[in-house]
Amino acid sequence: MQTKRFQIESPNDPQVEQVGRILACGGLVAIPTETVYGLAGNALCGEVAGRIFKAKGRPGDNPLIVHISALSELAALVKEVPAAALRLTEAFWPGPFTMILKKADCIPSATSGGLDTVAVRMPAHPVARAIIKAAGVPLAAPSANTSGLPSPTTAARVLEDMDGKIEGIVDGGPCEVGVESTVLTLTTPVPRLLRPGGVTVEQIEAVIGKIDVDDAVCHRLKPGAAAASPGMKYKHYAPNAHVIVLKGELPAYRDYLSKHCAPGDFALCFEGEEASLPLPAVTFGRSGDPATQACRLFDALRQLDDQNAVTVYARCPKAQGVGLAVYNRLLRAAGFEVIDV
Ligand code: TXA
Ligand code: MG
Numbered sequence: 001m002q003t004k005r006f007q008i009e010s011p012n013d014p015q016v017e018q019v020g021r022i023l024a025c026g027g028l029v030a031i032p033t034e035t036v037y038g039l040a041g042n043a044l045c046g047e048v049a050g051r052i053f054k055a056k057g058r059p060g061d062n063p064l065i066v067h068i069s070a071l072s073e074l075a076a077l078v079k080e081v082p083a084a085a086l087r088l089t090e091a092f093w094p095g096p097f098t099m100i101l102k103k104a105d106c107i108p109s110a111t112s113g114g115l116d117t118v119a120v121r122m123p124a125h126p127v128a129r130a131i132i133k134a135a136g137v138p139l140a141a142p143s144a145n146t147s148g149l150p151s152p153t154t155a156a157r158v159l160e161d162m163d164g165k166i167e168g169i170v171d172g173g174p175c176e177v178g179v180e181s182t183v184l185t186l187t188t189p190v191p192r193l194l195r196p197g198g199v200t201v202e203q204i205e206a207v208i209g210k211i212d213v214d215d216a217v218c219h220r221l222k223p224g225a226a227a228a229s230p231g232m233k234y235k236h237y238a239p240n241a242h243v244i245v246l247k248g249e250l251p252a253y254r255d256y257l258s259k260h261c262a263p264g265d266f267a268l269c270f271e272g273e274e275a276s277l278p279l280p281a282v283t284f285g286r287s288g289d290p291a292t293q294a295c296r297l298f299d300a301l302r303q304l305d306d307q308n309a310v311t312v313y314a315r316c317p318k319a320q321g322v323g324l325a326v327y328n329r330l331l332r333a334a335g336f337e338v339i340d341v
Helices: 017-022 046-056 081-091 125-137 155-162 201-208 252-259 290-306 323-333
Strands: 003-007 029-031 036-040 065-066 097-102 116-123 167-169 182-185 193-194 244-249 267-268 281-283 311-315 339-340
Touching: 003 017, 003 311, 017 029, 017 167, 017 201, 029 125, 029 155, 036 046, 036 125, 036 323, 081 097, 081 201, 155 167, 155 290, 167 182, 167 193, 252 311, 281 290, 290 323
Parallel strands: 003 167, 029 167, 065 116, 097 182, 244 311, 244 339, 267 281, 267 311
Antiparallel strands: 029 036, 097 116, 182 193
């Protein structure tokens, strides 16, 4: 299959209608969002959802997020919208925030991974919303990467994984946030964070009070334990290189590298630190600036593979605010291998 390229910078671009038609006819199109690129298809069609799983090589029990363009589209997708959910949509939509609610019958079980719940998000990216509106149906859109690899934050990275497997790709420039949306379930007695993202725990608690943070956000799932979010049990965001997180301050990090690094090894460090290190480095944002770290992390992981890195020693971000999302992704990229230095 030939993957058609679109360059769309404005929601008013006439090509939006063309992309909408491809999606309405059951096609798959990778689209930009403010978090990462998504692999979009009609969320209400089980067959289309099946094609998304196939293109990504994604396990069928890992449900897809359903994307809408306006709040009025939410009610039809879920059994009910609790008061807390409404307050959250007022605070964080459109934006990098996904809510899990009991699903309505119109959501096929292929989309919900066989669960009786559905994840819904309204993206902030104006081109993404215009495309959803033009499609005329809610769009399932997982990150547009091959399952297990780092999520793509540019159209070029999407093509590395998806060229020839999908009908189209919309290049809307690099993503602003860089890590996927925050996922919060409202189906538990106390709302529970399943995946940290651009909207922080502190911001959510300011709207609805105390929430729980699932154990799997910062820890490896115990063997045999059930995952609240199926995505938690799979290997994720991992480049081919072997990633190890080194927890400690810069001098201790540098000392450790001096003693342990070998040819083919790379540092994954913060901007400005690379000059003082004894090995080649790729950077992911500024120390103490989690928004820049989030923005850079996934592309940095892919760059390390471009350079055939064998072992990667990563600086450890502070797991606070948006930094919790950066830490969560890096920990998974490292298969939870952390060394205190
Ligand atoms: O920012 C984002 O959310 C991006 C962009 C493209 O919108 N999309 C995204 O989708 O990250 P995906 O499929 O890569 O991640 C969805 C995550 C998975 O970890 C999945 O297990 C979880 O959300 N999820 C989806 N529906 C769920 C449900 N009903 N219950 C529990 N977890 C769910
Ligand atoms: Mg993903």
